[in-house]
Amino acid sequence: MTTDATPSATLPGLRETKKQETRQLISDVATGLFLAQGFERTTIAEIATAARVAKKTVTNYFSRKEDLVLDHQDAFIASLAGTVSGRQAGESALSALRRAFTDAAAGTDPVAGFSGPDFARMIADSPTLSARLRDLHDLREAALADALADATGTPRGEIAPRTAAALLGAVHRTLFQRIQELTLAGQDNARISTTVIAEADSAFGMLEPSLADYATA
Known part of the structure; x- marks a missing residue:
């Protein structure tokens, strides 16, 4: 047999x-x-x-x-929601996402925006790819809103998790764009990583007054 x-x-x-x-x-x-x-x-x-x-x-x-280029898109869309769902005991959504971004930036993760100058230029020069990337940011934010709703016991679609996701998503979108900008400016990944980790600390810190304890596990 x-x-x-x-x-x-x-x-x-x-x-x-x-x-x-x-x-x-x-x-x-x-x-x-x-x-x-x-x-x-x-x-x-x-x-x-x-x-x-x-x-x-x-x-x-x-x-x-576009899928031929953006082959990490499934991981990208799920990344923030996955971080919230897997946050540690006593950890808020903000803290978990802040920690995850720092780890991704330290590892120059492509999902965080590290792509190299040739790839970044290809995206910037293509209206089609630029539009698709904006769509992926929107889809990632929507997935995050659902995860935050589940984490707080709030019905999906209500304003609180959607607002929190919009704020958290905006920080991630801005940091992604920052990585692309520095890449196109000719900086290497090590220098970019150091820069955006410091900038991320400041950007996430701006959300602490409203989201420090939100969706704490």
């Missing part, structure tokens, strides 16, 4: 691995083309040809052209 079961148990894993490899290949090839010739000027057909796959294969893996 062990011999018969092993192939059937292994094949789904192999298929999933192959899918992930294909997805990563397409993303890597697309990113190379976008950096070389610009996002707006690169077509899906060109990406498919360069990756040696069918055009439909590209669109099956990536429903939007």
Whole structure:
């Protein structure tokens, strides 16, 4: 029985691995083309040809052209809500998010905005990517509002968690933009990290009068 079961148990894993490899290949090839010739000027057909796959294969893996670039978007949208849901005992939402951002900045995490000058320039030069990034910030804030509602026992959609999420989301959005600005100004990640950690301390501190004890675990 062990011999018969092993192939059937292994094949789904192999298929999933192959899918992930294909997805990563397409993303890597697309990113190379976008950096070389610009996002707006690169077509899906060109990406498919360069990756040696069918055009439909590209669109099956990536429903939007922007998804080929912003491949951390799921983690990005969930990041703030996940931090609140996983906050430590006695820790407020503000404290948890402040700590998480400091850790992300110290680790130059791409989800926090560390992308390198070429990538940052590609985003800045593309109206499509810039618009999609704004959408992702909005989606992240909405997910945070739901997490704050759950954390405080408040019905989702009510004004208090939405307002708190807007304030906390604004700080994160501003810090993300700051990282991009400093990247485009030619600063390296180590210097940017030091700068934004200090600036984050000040920015989050501005919210303490209203949110210091909000959504404490």
